[in-house]
Amino acid sequence: MKRGTKRGTLLLERNQYVLGQTVNLRARLLDSQYRPLANAHVEVEIYDPNGRPVLPGKELTADPRRPGEYVGNFRASVPGRYRLEIPLPESNERLTANVAVQLPRLEDEVLEQDVRLLRNLADETGGGYFTVESAVEGIPAMLPNRGEEFLVDERLRSLWDRAATLYLLVGFLAAEWLTRKLLKLA
Numbered sequence: 001m002k003r004g005t006k007r008g009t010l011l012l013e014r015n016q017y018v019l020g021q022t023v024n025l026r027a028r029l030l031d032s033q034y035r036p037l038a039n040a041h042v043e044v045e046i047y048d049p050n051g052r053p054v055l056p057g058k059e060l061t062a063d064p065r066r067p068g069e070y071v072g073n074f075r076a077s078v079p080g081r082y083r084l085e086i087p088l089p090e091s092n093e094r095l096t097a098n099v100a101v102q103l104p105r106l107e108d109e110v111l112e113q114d115v116r117l118l119r120n121l122a123d124e125t126g127g128g129y130f131t132v133e134s135a136v137e138g139i140p141a142m143l144p145n146r147g148e149e150f151l152v153d154e155r156l157r158s159l160w161d162r163a164a165t166l167y168l169l170v171g172f173l174a175a176e177w178l179t180r181k182l183l184k185l186a
Contacts, residue, residue, distance in 0.1 A: 009027065010025070010084065020077070022075050023075070027069065037089065042059065044060050045087070083096065
């Protein structure tokens with residue numbers, strides 16, 4: 001009842017599609033005398049999620065087996081909510097419908113690992129595919145040890161680790177403080 005008027009109904013297979021799928025439309029239309037419409041084509045206005053019309057314009061063609069019914073389709077190329085409008089001939093009325101187009105969620109649809117695809121990807125990139133059991137032996141074998149060993153003959157001791165350096169710094173700070181006090185600079 002939301003999509004139709006007394007003179008027509010816009011039918012959709014479903015209200016949600018995945019990006020790139022074809023949206024099939026079917027409309028049942030009546031003329032001003034409430035008889036099946038006999039036009040060869042009916043224009044449908046499709047507005048993308050940004051509110052701009054989809055160009056080139058689309059037309060629904062008459063179904064030869066069902067008088068007054070029109071069929072057509074379009075491909076959803078941008079994710080979001082599309083608005084479909086069919087202006088009824090000889091009237092100011094419009095049939096409207098909304099279609100939601102979402103990005104595909106392939107990871108949620110197929111919950112199994114595609115082992116063949118993962119092996120091909122690993123082979124093409126020079127890597128390797130490992131199961132949980134084979135990872136303990138396989139990963140260390142793929143990562144060569146590039147570390148180098150060297151021995152330090154003497155224990156390094158930096159200048160800051162010596163007590164004399166500490167006493168010398170404290171002495172300089174005390175001399176500066178005393179000089180400032182005696183010359184009344186502080």
